[in-house]
Amino acid sequence: MTKFPAFLTSVSLAAILAACSPSGETPERQTPANDSSTSSAANDNDGNGDSGDELEVSESERLNAWFEEVYEAGVARSPVTQTFLGRKTDYDQWNDVSPGFAEESIQIAENNLARMRSEFDYEALDESAQISWRMFERNAERTIEGRRWQDHGYIFTPRAGPHSFVPSFLIGQHRVATFGDAEAYVGRLNNVGAYLDQSMENARRAYDMGVRTARWTYPPMIETARNVISGHPFDDSGEDSPIMADFRNKVTGLGLPQDQHDQLIAEAETAMVEVLQPAYERMIDMFGEMEAGATDDDGAWTMPDGSEYYAYMLEGYTTTDMTPEEIHNLGLAEVERIHGEMRDIMAEVGFDGSLQDFFEFMRTDEQFYYPNTDEGREAYLADATTLIDSMREALPAFFNTFPEADMEVVRVEPFREASAGKAFYNRPSEDGSRPGRYYANLRDMRDMPTYQMEALAYHEGIPGHHMQLAIMQELEGVPSFRRFGGVTAYTEGWGLYSEYLPLEMGFYDDPYSNFGRLAMELWRACRLVVDTGLHHYRWTREEAVDYLSENTPNPQGDIVNAIDRYIVIPGQATAYKIGMNEILRLRGEAQSVLGDDFTMGAFHDVVLTQGAMPLNILEERVQAWIEEVQAAE
Numbered sequence: 001m002t003k004f005p006a007f008l009t010s011v012s013l014a015a016i017l018a019a020c021s022p023s024g025e026t027p028e029r030q031t032p033a034n035d036s037s038t039s040s041a042a043n044d045n046d047g048n049g050d051s052g053d054e055l056e057v058s059e060s061e062r063l064n065a066w067f068e069e070v071y072e073a074g075v076a077r078s079p080v081t082q083t084f085l086g087r088k089t090d091y092d093q094w095n096d097v098s099p100g101f102a103e104e105s106i107q108i109a110e111n112n113l114a115r116m117r118s119e120f121d122y123e124a125l126d127e128s129a130q131i132s133w134r135m136f137e138r139n140a141e142r143t144i145e146g147r148r149w150q151d152h153g154y155i156f157t158p159r160a161g162p163h164s165f166v167p168s169f170l171i172g173q174h175r176v177a178t179f180g181d182a183e184a185y186v187g188r189l190n191n192v193g194a195y196l197d198q199s200m201e202n203a204r205r206a207y208d209m210g211v212r213t214a215r216w217t218y219p220p221m222i223e224t225a226r227n228v229i230s231g232h233p234f235d236d237s238g239e240d241s242p243i244m245a246d247f248r249n250k251v252t253g254l255g256l257p258q259d260q261h262d263q264l265i266a267e268a269e270t271a272m273v274e275v276l277q278p279a280y281e282r283m284i285d286m287f288g289e290m291e292a293g294a295t296d297d298d299g300a301w302t303m304p305d306g307s308e309y310y311a312y313m314l315e316g317y318t319t320t321d322m323t324p325e326e327i328h329n330l331g332l333a334e335v336e337r338i339h340g341e342m343r344d345i346m347a348e349v350g351f352d353g354s355l356q357d358f359f360e361f362m363r364t365d366e367q368f369y370y371p372n373t374d375e376g377r378e379a380y381l382a383d384a385t386t387l388i389d390s391m392r393e394a395l396p397a398f399f400n401t402f403p404e405a406d407m408e409v410v411r412v413e414p415f416r417e418a419s420a421g422k423a424f425y426n427r428p429s430e431d432g433s434r435p436g437r438y439y440a441n442l443r444d445m446r447d448m449p450t451y452q453m454e455a456l457a458y459h460e461g462i463p464g465h466h467m468q469l470a471i472m473q474e475l476e477g478v479p480s481f482r483r484f485g486g487v488t489a490y491t492e493g494w495g496l497y498s499e500y501l502p503l504e505m506g507f508y509d510d511p512y513s514n515f516g517r518l519a520m521e522l523w524r525a526c527r528l529v530v531d532t533g534l535h536h537y538r539w540t541r542e543e544a545v546d547y548l549s550e551n552t553p554n555p556q557g558d559i560v561n562a563i564d565r566y567i568v569i570p571g572q573a574t575a576y577k578i579g580m581n582e583i584l585r586l587r588g589e590a591q592s593v594l595g596d597d598f599t600m601g602a603f604h605d606v607v608l609t610q611g612a613m614p615l616n617i618l619e620e621r622v623q624a625w626i627e628e629v630q631a632a633e
Helices: 059-076 079-084 099-119 127-149 162-172 179-208 215-228 242-252 258-293 306-318 324-349 355-364 374-397 450-460 465-473 488-504 511-535 541-551 556-568 572-597 600-608 615-632
Strands: 407-411 423-426 436-440
Touching: 059 079, 059 099, 059 127, 099 127, 127 306, 127 615, 162 179, 162 215, 162 242, 162 258, 179 242, 179 258, 215 242, 215 258, 242 258, 306 324, 306 488, 306 572, 324 355, 324 511, 324 572, 355 511, 374 407, 374 436, 374 450, 423 450, 423 465, 436 450, 436 465, 450 465, 450 488, 450 511, 465 488, 465 600, 488 511, 488 572, 488 615, 511 541, 511 556, 511 572, 541 556, 556 572, 572 600, 572 615, 600 615
Parallel strands: 407 436
Antiparallel strands: 423 436
16 A cells, blocks of 8 residues: 655654645655634635624634645645645646755744644544544654665665656546646656755665665666656657656547647657656666665665664554564464464365475466466456455445445556565555555566465455545545555554454365465564564564565575565564554454444444555544443443
8 A cells, every 4th residue: 555655755644634645656745734713614705795703613613724724735735746636736847855845844843833732732532533633743743854864764675666656656646638638748757866965865865874774675776767758759669758758648538639749759858858868777786886885785784773663663664662572472473373373274175285285386376376378467457346246245344434435456457567465455546546556566477476366355355445445535524644654553554454354254165276375374474574674683584574474385486585575674574464453452342342243344444434544543443432432331
């Protein structure tokens, strides 16, 4: 889902909207709300035009109206966010990622936090508005604390960064329905130099202070950057570059008169050669310079005050105060438990050998892999779609609330397969013009075994991220900063819970698929071990790879790609298992206390119908529901 890369800003994402951050692959920005002590909604009359009487507005409505002002002011500062939301304002612009803009965002967070505390009464709010208050407050406080760490987030990594974001954003997000939309596309090409130069300045500043990725990270970044400027109009290969092919297809789809069509193509070619290409060449040169001065050390511990930074990241991602040692030990215990359940499946299928022998069998036996061909990739997408369609039919027995937005299974675009993860989900657009999308990375079919396909589809699609994020986006009476926000432990905890839930729903009837489910859970348990190993215990990249190789059945390419991800996003990988464990713990407590009065649909409503939230607030919400059910008996 939806993760917040540091490359889009020189400060933590929360600062961008000053505690109001819509999610997606992009940052969102914020400006202050107006100076009035009440929102405009609180001052409207009854609309008849003949009375000065004001409508009676509750404190919750007043606060929510202010949240919307803050949110919209933030969106207005982020052209990229506007596009992600399906809006076409500032359609030829990129975000400002300068240090000055980042500091302004932090100051806005400080001002907004002070204003909320002084102008609104927490005790007069309803439950939902109190949740909003507490989430806004937490985000703002972390934003302010994040001022210290604004240069610690890696700007460029093999997984993400401006070098891969520019083409993926233009191709995946910039819709072209009119001549003006196409002109705005060209405008973005002409304006991209400033965005990339700001990003490079941020990266150089961080590099100089000691925030450096290891030597191995630079060749794949250089390769990705070169791929963007390979093909027409950059060389004479005869094939369009990825961006040129996208723009040509979008313009052709407009059916314009030939002269207008040719004009747009020529303008795009000029912008690519005169602006985009030189910027990418500067970037490639920078990568080469940084590679020459890099070391082989990985992890947050290599940074200035790395231990404190890692603690800050862990708290943000897990929404708990768990220490690296506690997280590491939890991971070791969970790995041992899951290995035991896997041995039970080995006995069920009659496999003779050790668990590691079974892992090797699962990695290598051809029955578990689609052909590494276009036909194999199409078959994978079709079968994943069928799995999700079957799950849709079973949902009403376990859920009461469903999203209106549709979703589809698509392949990660070939140009970014090398840098993208195994699978991810992008939520639907606000205006309904784009469905939710489960992206499967089919670069190498050996990394996408059939026995994991079922759990992966449930996690990224239904009942996983699509259910949770689309429902959240469609909530009524909830401020936009929450509808479009995200809390990793909650969101990814739900995703991992959604891999387990289908077992109770009667799915995973093939023991190998159930093994795949356990393999996915094991993967997340191992993350607790290797993430803390890398960033706290100072493991090498090779030690982390070896741990996953010994303790999981995942193919080697999958393992290396994962470790490379954990290295450049400290702490994020720990949120999944911690979130899942908490959801299951809360559900188990509710089932124990309520007995026959417990229903799965009602519990899922409690979890889903107020959107993402820190785990402590989720616990309070479940406890309040338990008490409400008990009182109704």
